[in-house]
Amino acid sequence: VSFGRLWNMLLLFGVSYILLQATTLSTAKVNLINNGYSTVVVAIHDDVPEDASLVEAIRREFTSASNYLYTATKYRAYFKDIIILVPQTWRNPNDYDLAVTETFSSADIVIEPDNVDRAYVLRPIGCGKTAGQMHITPRRIKGQASPSSPPSRMLVHEWGHLRWGLGDEYPYADRGQAQAYVTSDGTVAATACSVRLATTASVVDSEGRPCSPANVRSCYGRQVPANSKASIMFAQFISSVDSFCTSSGDDGVRHNVEAPNNQNRFCQYRSTWDVIMSHSDFSGGANPPGFASRNTAPNVKVVQRQDSGIFVMVLDTSGSMKGDNIVQLRQAARRFINSATEGSKLGIVTFNSVASVRLNLLTVKTILDRQRLINSLPRIDEPKGGTSIGAGLKRGLEVLAGKTVLSVQSVADAGGNIILVTDGEENATPTISAVYPYLISAKVKVNAIGIGAEASSRLSQLASDTEGTSFFANSADAGLSGAALLYESLLTIIDSGRASSAAAIVQVLSTSVDLPPGSLTRASFTIDSGLGVNTTVISFAWSAQVSDNKIPQITVTSPSSMFLNNSDATYTSEFMSLDFQLPGTAEVGEWTYTVSNPNTSTSSQSVTTAVTSRLSSSNAIILKAQLSDSDIQFPATAIISAELKMGDKFVARANVTASVSRPNSSPVTIILHDNGVGQDEFADDGLYTSSFAQYVGDGRYNVIVKATADTNQARAVDNPISNVDILNDQSISVDNTNDQIANSEPLEAFMRSTAAGFLSLSGYTSRDLMAPARVTDLTATSTNFSTFSVTLRWTAPGDDDYTGNATFCSLRLATSFYDLINMSRFTQQTDVSRSNVLSGSLNPLPGSSTQEVTVKIVNGVTDKQYYAAMTCTDEVDNQSEVSNIARFSVANPPASGSGRSTSGVKLLMLTVSFVITITFM
DSSP states (O other): OBHHHHHHHHHHTTOEEESOOOOSSOOOOOOEETTEEOOEEEEEOTTSOOOHHHHHHHHHHHHHHHHHHHHHTTSSOEEOEEEEEEOTTSOOTTOOEEOSSOOSTTOSEEEOOOSSOOEEEEOOSSTTOOOSEEEEOHHHHTTOSSSOOOHHHHHHHHHHHHHHOOOOSSOOGGGTOOSEEEOTTSOEEESOSSHHHHHHSEEEETTSOBOOGGGGGGEEEEEOOTTOOOBHHHHTTSTTOOBOOBSSSOTTSBOOTTOOSHHHHHTTTOOHHHHHHHSTTTGGGOSOOOOTTOOOOOEEEEEEOOSSOEEEEEEEOSGGGTTHHHHHHHHHHHHHHHHSOTTOEEEEEEESSSEEEEEEEEEOOSHHHHHHHHHTSOOTTOOOSOOOHHHHHHHHHHHHHTSOOOSTGGGTTOOOEEEEEEOSOOOSSSOHHHHHHHHHHHTOEEEEEEESTTSOTHHHHHHHHTTOOEEEEOTTGGGOOHHHHHHHHHHHHHTTTOSOSTTOEEEEEEEEEEEOTTOEEEEEEEEOTTBOBSOOEEEEEESSOOOGGGSOEEEEEOTTOOEEEGGGSEEEGGGTEEEEEOOSBOOOEEEEEEEEOOOSSSOOEEEEEEEEEEBSSTTSEEEEEEESOSEEETTOOEEEEEEEEETTEEEESOEEEEEEEETTEEEEEEEEBOBSOTTOOSBTSSEEEEEEOOOOSSEEEEEEEEEEEOTTTSEEEOOGGGGEEEOSSSEEEEETTOOTTTTSEEOOOEEEEEEEEEEEEESOOSSOOOOBOOOOOOEEEEEETTTTEEEEEEEOOOSBBTBSBOSEEEEEEESSGGGGSSHHHHTTSOBOOGGGEEEEOSSOOBTTOEEEEEEEOTTOOTTOOEEEEEEEEOTTOOBOOOOOOEEEEEOOOOOTTSSSOOOOEEETTOOOOOEEEEEOO
16 A cells, blocks of 8 residues: 555545534533443434435444444443434434434534545544544445545544544645654654554655655655554554554554654654543543453434424523513523524523423414514513522423423423523522433433523533533623623524524624713624525614613614614614614625714613624534633633634634633633644634633633634635545545645635633632643754754743743753653753854743744754754743654755755755655555
8 A cells, every 4th residue: 555545545534633623512422331332423414315325324334333443442442322313304214213312513423515525523622632523424434435445444533533532643744744754763764653664664755766864855655564553543444453553562553752743743742542541431440341252233223303493491580680680681582582493492481489381382483473482581570589490490391391290201302402591599499409300311401501600500510411501691791791692602502403504593793882871882893795685683782771762872884885773773672672684685795883872861881782694505604612621620721712614615814812701800802823833733724722821710701702804814725635636546646735825715704703602710829820831833944054053933832821921941952852752851951052042032922922043053963863842931930841842954065066955954844845646556
């Protein structure tokens, strides 16, 4: 098998490993019990035509994958239960059971169309983290893509990304990762795992000549020895590969620590097996090896997605809801009802010390249906009494089940969604604990929204246990009013079950401003061509009840100067709101608006502005966001990540920010980067990340993510695997000159906003316990023979992760890779003296800045391999982990008149640009 074929088949076979989960919702709960993974959900996208052979292929390939996984994990894990979720539009000739809790967005694996037959995982940030979803095309799972790879083996490779947060062990040459490198002993090896495979494969340059350290930049591994052993994260489709690389033992499967690949970069040179065994699936002796002869065939069940959604709103009307809370709840609930998809079913329950049904499930078909639901919302003067959350949940369950709850068995598999909104701790019975067994038996998803700092801490656990989601909205969080945050949360919930984005509701703008008496504010928003018809709503809501002639005065101006004011809007006094429903297709471009407070003697008004629309097609821009963890123990950092997609392309070069509320403090806005730094795998791939460390105390931190771009600023780019073009079954052309941006499509201006969720911090102390971030992109950019020096570049860490300035950075050079591999070895090397800095500085720049320094190599030797690594510390000596290891050598300049380049550079972190055609061997 040709190595060129390996590296590029790997990309096509579904190992495009992208560092982000693409949904704000939690995935289905998969547990490993007695070596068996339970309830793995495989969901088929609505746009996939009905195909019984696809269902059979999923069944067949998971049966084979289960056995392969059991062997690869040394008899520790297999697929026990697989649930296949088919679209609602399929005719159901086999009388499928109806789905209860399974949805497309919460599935572990999704089968969806794409312009390239591939599989990939968008995962949360961090080695060892469980990801969100595996994406596979129908042709790939059916084994019809060319060139072909056993789909069952591809599933296990992708499971490594999805479940255990493993990195790929092959190189992305078009992203600057070397296809070959010079080892510590001076030989040339292929970027591969295992060690034996890397060192025994034939390695040649672009002209087919044997490789040496002098021409390593143009080299690649060509020939794989027969019956090779390798890691599943490198080349799972080779028939002899059936294990993950380990940190010790036989060279046939021993981890290649020196290979410049993503497993080493993000997992700090740990083997894939070490990362797997440290996962909660196996740590502490969990799930020890079972019997080799175990029957690993999974139980496969097929269920069909239900209609547009069934939701019961369970709303708190206890005494603590008086004032702003009930106002914000009513405003958000009204917008939620008006946004509900036609055909969905909604019901309303209220509770204080007791609960009552305001409206049983009603199918939303007309404006009158929506008005009936709005009329059933609690009144502003209604809050009173204690708080029995359990009473509300029980009534909500009865509405979903259509009968009185008499026993746990009486409501089994009732299904549906409860949206619980409350502001307080329980102080009346029944409690959540009393109703909990009924909710679990009924398989009801509880989506919990807490208002204010006093909202019960049990809400997030309840949501997690029932596979729902949870949000907490504090007044003025993240620059938004409570009503705006509530609606952002509700909007996320109501779209959670969609398999197609075409009907999704998009939040274009959501913002709040405090207007003093007699003041005015001006702002703008952008409508793009991907937004829908007769669906764009510009809503304004305010906090204080005033007479009709004192309500905020609003003007809205379209890009063509069409002028709208209060008389053009629907005014609802009892909800203190004005809604502009734009007729037809909303005009594309920048809209401006003004809001003024006509009162001159009363207090300020808090005015929330929100712009929403439905998408016109599945090829519109979608923003999704996620947090790496919801529960943070100080001083750990949290990772905020976002994905921008337009159909099957990713959107790069946008401005993406996160507004984070903080307990008893002002919100802070941070920039999310798509620059390939830190845990961001690739620059310009439409996946944006940032760490968050600006803590001020224990409590909840709400996160709202926004994305904007001016005309021609953002670009639609392909997935990183798209540089591979299939020519035929015998050859692949690999174009390493591919420039994602240069070959991309410029986009129109747009705006998007979405709720990412919340962080709950505990253990905070004012003591500085947080170290600077680990440098992950240290690179040798050039060398100079005359000064015998190297220029190194990296992204500066901060005082706390990437926030602020580190105090000191220590750069060390070595002639052995292994002398820098960990802290104990690193500290034994000599620190680069400031006197040997020829240009630039080792003094830390502000976090996330690009920093560069040129240092002299003392007593250097030409053509010798050198290695560089660094750590940074803050003012109280909190020290970062050792960076990635950069490698380089300084070459003798060519003889004068030789016609060869006079550059003395040999940079082993980089690859040259070239085009090669590889014939399969």
